[in-house]
Amino acid sequence: MERTLVLIKPDGVKRGLIGKILDYYEDKSLEIVALKMITATKDTAKDHYGEHEGKEYFEELINYITEGRICAIILMGEKAIDLVRKLNGNKDPVKAELGSIRGKFTIDKTQNLVHASDSIDSVEREIRIWFPELTSKDKYEVI
Numbered sequence: 001m002e003r004t005l006v007l008i009k010p011d012g013v014k015r016g017l018i019g020k021i022l023d024y025y026e027d028k029s030l031e032i033v034a035l036k037m038i039t040a041t042k043d044t045a046k047d048h049y050g051e052h053e054g055k056e057y058f059e060e061l062i063n064y065i066t067e068g069r070i071c072a073i074i075l076m077g078e079k080a081i082d083l084v085r086k087l088n089g090n091k092d093p094v095k096a097e098l099g100s101i102r103g104k105f106t107i108d109k110t111q112n113l114v115h116a117s118d119s120i121d122s123v124e125r126e127i128r129i130w131f132p133e134l135t136s137k138d139k140y141e142v143i
Helices: 010-014 018-027 042-048 058-065 080-088 101-105 120-130
Strands: 002-008 031-039 069-077 114-116
Touching: 002 018, 002 080, 002 120, 010 018, 010 069, 018 031, 018 069, 018 080, 018 101, 042 058, 042 120, 069 080, 080 101, 080 114
Parallel strands: none
Antiparallel strands: 002 069, 002 114, 031 069
């Protein structure tokens, strides 16, 4: 079993898409092992997007992720990282498969509804950022 982190970004929360997005993951037998609603601070956002610091779009990313509430989720299942990224679809809504989350719901390349970890290392780093209260990687509770 593999874990991954998903963020339903402020545009997804504002548009009332949390349930519809979660359905995609649950329909593929991914288990929700932790979930919470939060508003990201600038510091948390900078930690999350650290690899983009210095790029021209960095401030836009920070402003976007901190503009409203997000839904942070830890999912678990077989090949969860790759599966979730496939379900999310391409960041560009024109290139996203129509059956993916972004293909169905995204209307903007930057405000693209969801984030998913891209590797095991990213999962561990991002869970520490968004779920600092979880100290053991083997113990999860729904928050």
